Amino acid sequence: MTTQILFIRHGETDWNRIKRIQGHIDIPLAEVGLTQAQSLARRIVDEVKHGARLDAIYSSDLQRARQTAQPFADALGLPVHLSEGLRERSYGAFQGHDSDEIAARFPDEYAHWQTRDPGFTPPEGESQRAFYHRVVHAIEPLVAAHPGGRIACVAHGGVLDCVRRFACGLSLDAPRDYTLLNTSVNVVDFDNGRASIVSWGDIAHLDAPSADDTFKKVPQPGR
Template sequence: MSTQILFIRHGETDWNRIKRIQGHIDIPLATTGVEQARRLAQRVADEAAQGMRLDAIYSSDLQRARQTAQPIATALGLPLHLREGLRERSYGAFEGYDRDQIAERYPDEFEHWQTRDGGFAPPDGESMRAFYHRVMDTVTPIVAAHPGGRIACVAHGGVLDCVYRFARDLTLEVPRDYALLNTSINVVDFDGGKARVMSWADISHLDAPSDDDTLRRMPERGR
């Protein structure tokens, strides 16, 4: 019995705009992100009124995700379930800096990072491989708890990246060529331990373009 999950990236933050890595730093939404979250909640509520139910809403416990998820939960009268495992990747010493600053402060680590080695971890941070397993180990029991259900998970670009790779059977070393947009709706069906992308990067609820702050700037996203 399949379970459908709407994976939603959080709204825009001020650090998204300036391409600064957030990781586990608890950055709030920018004013634009709050408006994106409002429009997202209105869309989900309108769809629910037309019969497209949501059975549950999960979110990363970081506030940029919670601020995006809470308007949906409020609009639908559902509790918000927080999961630390849905947090963005921990970038350790890289957090708080942009790409050029990382290259200047940590030249050797920066060069290793650019190789897309799944085992590489920034100082005091998390490797892509460990992050991927942490995300999927969090998603798996959520899926199991809602057989035949339709739920939402509000998280981060890196979480969406992991889910897409799982569904499309892409290795961690493959460069990303798919978008991870703020407040985008990304629909994935899970069935029998496998996943299928049904739609991706839907931002039709927004009245302005949504940014992917790493697709062109960095070979690996870290926002």
């Protein structure tokens, strides 16, 4: 039986805006992120009122994801089930720094990171390969618990990236050519151990553009 999951990236944080790596650091939503979460809630509630099914809501236990899930959970009267397995990748000593700071503080590790080696582990952190397997294993019991159902999982850009790679059979070192937008709705069907993308990067509920999950800093005017 097919289980459909709405994978939703959390709303924008202040650190998203300045491209500072969050990882497991528990950063709250910025004002714009809270507004995005409310817009998301209105969309999901409207869809349910018009007949869409939503059986359960799961979220990373980090507050930026919880704050994104809670408005539509409250409106629908559903609990938010928290999962450490849905957390963002742990970047260890890289966390709390932007890419320029990492290059200056950890030049050798930064150079290795840029090779896209899935086995590279930041100091005290988690490799892309370990992260990917953690995410896939965290999703498996959710699918098993809701055969034929439709659920929401609110998580992080890195988690959505793992889901996309799993569904499309992409290698972990392949460059990304798809978006991972704040409060985007990304719909994936799971059936008999396989996944397929139904829709991706949907931000129709937002009134303004949404930021992609990237560590690349945008040049400021005059710099």
